[in-house]
Amino acid sequence: MVTLKELPTTELFGPGHRMCTGCGPAATARMTMKALEKPAILVNATGCLEVASTIYPDTAWKVPWVHTLFENAAAVAAGIEASLRKQGKADEVDIVAFGGDGGTFDIGIQALSGALERKHDFTYICYDNEAYMNTGIQRSGATPYGASTTTTPAGSKIPGKVDAKKDLIGVCVAHRIEFAATACVAYWNDYITKVRRAAAVKGPAVIHVLAPCPLGWRFETSETIKLAKLAVQTRYFPLYEVDHEKYKLSMKVPKPAALEEFLKPQGRFRHLFAPEFAQNLEELKRQVDGNWNRIAELCGETATQA
Amino acid sequence: MNGDEAVAFAAKQADVDVVAAYPITPQTIIVERFSDYVANGEVDTQFVCVESEHSALSACVGASLAGSRVFTATSSQGLALMHEALYLASGLRTPIVMAVVNRALSAPINIHNDHSDMMGSRDCGWIQIYAENAQEAYDWTLQAFRIAEDDRVSLPVTVNLDGFTISHAMEGVAVLEDEQVSKLLGKRAAKYRLETSSPMTFGALTLPDYYSEFKRQQVEAMNVAPPVIGQVTDEFKKTSGRQYSAFSTFNIEDAEAAIVCLGSIAGTARTVATKLRSQGKRVGVIKIWQYRPFPTNQMAKLLSKIKSVGVIDRAVSFGAPYGAVCSDIAATKAMTGADTKLFNVICGLGGRDVKPSDIEGVFDKALRYARGEPVDDHFSFVGVRE
Numbered sequence A: 001m002v003t004l005k006e007l008p009t010t011e012l013f014g015p016g017h018r019m020c021t022g023c024g025p026a027a028t029a030r031m032t033m034k035a036l037e038k039p040a041i042l043v044n045a046t047g048c049l050e051v052a053s054t055i056y057p058d059t060a061w062k063v064p065w066v067h068t069l070f071e072n073a074a075a076v077a078a079g080i081e082a083s084l085r086k087q088g089k090a091d092e093v094d095i096v097a098f099g100g101d102g103g104t105f106d107i108g109i110q111a112l113s114g115a116l117e118r119k120h121d122f123t124y125i126c127y128d129n130e131a132y133m134n135t136g137i138q139r140s141g142a143t144p145y146g147a148s149t150t151t152t153p154a155g156s157k158i159p160g161k162v163d164a165k166k167d168l169i170g171v172c173v174a175h176r177i178e179f180a181a182t183a184c185v186a187y188w189n190d191y192i193t194k195v196r197r198a199a200a201v202k203g204p205a206v207i208h209v210l211a212p213c214p215l216g217w218r219f220e221t222s223e224t225i226k227l228a229k230l231a232v233q234t235r236y237f238p239l240y241e242v243d244h245e246k247y248k249l250s251m252k253v254p255k256p257a258a259l260e261e262f263l264k265p266q267g268r269f270r271h272l273f274a275p276e277f278a279q280n281l282e283e284l285k286r287q288v289d290g291n292w293n294r295i296a297e298l299c300g301e302t303a304t305q306a
Numbered sequence B: 001m002n003g004d005e006a007v008a009f010a011a012k013q014a015d016v017d018v019v020a021a022y023p024i025t026p027q028t029i030i031v032e033r034f035s036d037y038v039a040n041g042e043v044d045t046q047f048v049c050v051e052s053e054h055s056a057l058s059a060c061v062g063a064s065l066a067g068s069r070v071f072t073a074t075s076s077q078g079l080a081l082m083h084e085a086l087y088l089a090s091g092l093r094t095p096i097v098m099a100v101v102n103r104a105l106s107a108p109i110n111i112h113n114d115h116s117d118m119m120g121s122r123d124c125g126w127i128q129i130y131a132e133n134a135q136e137a138y139d140w141t142l143q144a145f146r147i148a149e150d151d152r153v154s155l156p157v158t159v160n161l162d163g164f165t166i167s168h169a170m171e172g173v174a175v176l177e178d179e180q181v182s183k184l185l186g187k188r189a190a191k192y193r194l195e196t197s198s199p200m201t202f203g204a205l206t207l208p209d210y211y212s213e214f215k216r217q218q219v220e221a222m223n224v225a226p227p228v229i230g231q232v233t234d235e236f237k238k239t240s241g242r243q244y245s246a247f248s249t250f251n252i253e254d255a256e257a258a259i260v261c262l263g264s265i266a267g268t269a270r271t272v273a274t275k276l277r278s279q280g281k282r283v284g285v286i287k288i289w290q291y292r293p294f295p296t297n298q299m300a301k302l303l304s305k306i307k308s309v310g311v312i313d314r315a316v317s318f319g320a321p322y323g324a325v326c327s328d329i330a331a332t333k334a335m336t337g338a339d340t341k342l343f344n345v346i347c348g349l350g351g352r353d354v355k356p357s358d359i360e361g362v363f364d365k366a367l368r369y370a371r372g373e374p375v376d377d378h379f380s381f382v383g384v385r386e
Helices: A025-037 A048-053 A073-087 A101-106 A108-119 A168-173 A187-202 A221-233 A259-263 A265-273 A275-298 B003-011 B028-039 B053-065 B076-081 B083-091 B115-120 B134-149 B178-185 B211-239 B265-279 B297-304 B324-336 B354-370
Strands: A038-042 A065-067 A094-100 A123-128 A180-185 A207-208 A240-243 A246-249 B016-023 B044-048 B069-073 B097-101 B126-130 B157-162 B245-249 B257-262 B281-290 B291-292 B306-311 B341-348 B379-381
Touching: A025 A048, A025 A094, A025 A123, A025 A187, A025 A221, A025 B211, A038 A073, A048 A094, A073 A094, A073 A108, A073 A123, A073 B016, A073 B044, A073 B053, A073 B291, A094 A101, A094 B341, A101 A108, A101 A123, A108 A123, A108 A168, A108 A180, A108 B053, A108 B379, A123 A187, A168 A180, A168 A207, A168 A240, A180 A187, A187 A207, A207 A221, A207 B379, A240 B028, A246 A275, A259 A265, A259 A275, A265 A275, B003 B028, B003 B097, B003 B134, B003 B157, B003 B178, B016 B028, B016 B053, B028 B044, B028 B245, B044 B053, B053 B069, B053 B076, B069 B076, B069 B257, B076 B083, B083 B211, B097 B115, B097 B134, B126 B134, B126 B211, B134 B178, B134 B211, B178 B211, B211 B291, B245 B297, B257 B265, B257 B354, B265 B281, B265 B354, B281 B354, B297 B324, B306 B324, B306 B354, B324 B341, B341 B354
Parallel strands: A038 A065, A038 A094, A094 A123, A123 A207, A180 A207, B016 B044, B016 B069, B069 B097, B097 B157, B126 B157, B257 B281, B257 B306, B306 B341, B341 B379
Antiparallel strands: A180 A240, A240 A246, B126 B291, B245 B281
């Protein structure tokens, strides 16, 4: 684990970007730039981070940065890597692609799969705020069961999203990449350590980082880090890494806080606390438990003790 | 060699740094041959064998922004899948060269030649060249790198060749020596690139306060392309002895009726024109090489001297008065104020053979109009069951 003193004071993701107050992805971007040790080239999929950081003629990035489309960040990164390899510079530069959950779980999964399979040397970071926040909070493959979004609204008959969250890391690990990990914006040293590991491995690496969105999740902008911590401490979002296909928990949660502590401050889950949707709240709990047990088992832990 | 092999050989001689491509009939031979070059160490190229055409062009854009000379090739559905990335390449001013082996679009699925693929992406901001045969496909592919990478232009270029008719037909192709090509093309020296020592932002969000200026600059790049193309074709002639320009003409000087067309059909048109000339009929052929930027002024000058023109389109612009090529010719004609009579013929869709008799019918019609008959049929199909 890195310590604060080891981090550079330089801000390569500059102040002056136009991300929202309390934005999880903005903090993720800033920490990423502090984590990278080599000169970097960034590729950004369409999304909040892209639109709010480079409104022409301004840019918040003090590194070479490119945005092209929504679904192709991994492919653009692959092309840049091929070019640098030809120039003999591939080992001198960290190529990092940022995508939101929509740009990664959904529309960008094909390009990501292709780039992972071809073993391009780059780091893919999915900042996950669990919906299409840039277009106004629509459900994505990363939106959890029960969450209310503008395309899975909490109606009187259907209380939010009916499908479960996709296992992104599982998809990536199936490509037999050297390193994949989940992370959370609240645990900065875990995140930075993982980004450094991801950048260091030869070939592709993926980091899936939970980055709350106050606007989309509907909570106070001052609570982002607190809520992100609760996501981990309730076992809602397990922190683990997969190094050479070997799963390992990064943080054990032997005495989890009640899931309600994470859910209640968020407007997107409020309807689940109405008596008529009690069974849906139970289903979400079952899914959270099931996912934790599955991950703990993959990590060789006993679920309840982990 | 066939047309695809000629293109692959040109890309090899151009010493491209990065190729990112995906197979599709009838383009496949290009990526296969290029893969052979890579596998046998005949090129020093990073070949990225991507999982889709969308990623192919996306990777090409990334590589080009990083400063590399980049080549790719596609066809039909592949070009359609690339559609949004086509605009990226032109908007980000990446000088990618792409061979488009023209093929019909689904549905119904058809693997044979027409121009609906490229015409469907006509307004994507790329320079668009159409070749008539394997020799032209080879020659234009080489020239395309110089045109695209010229700082004044900095636009991507497609070299179009008709699927199967050119791509798979074996022909004699006169090729240059490697040294001649490297002298002609040099190395790419990218003015703006992803470079860690001088960080730049590419692809920023551009709102109504600046977007129009970006588009205006792309128009300007298209406007300065013709003289650059002229310089490149002149230099190419010095090396190869073969002269190219925006379009070629055949027996046009005293022609009262002419056919305007793109691609391989021009050969048939010339053969038929020769036969009709021997019968004393004053007919000629205009074959467009440089479809974008459209050679409006030169074409206007030429058209004003011809009484009647039949324009062949190998793609339908559904619901429009004409196909794409004829629309351009009509607009050009309108600018001249000339009273050239104009009609559009759609033929050769999905690889339908266009016979000399079909072309003769077009010439006959053009001659009738030239001799004073009113244009009673502005838009028609040839060789189609009605």
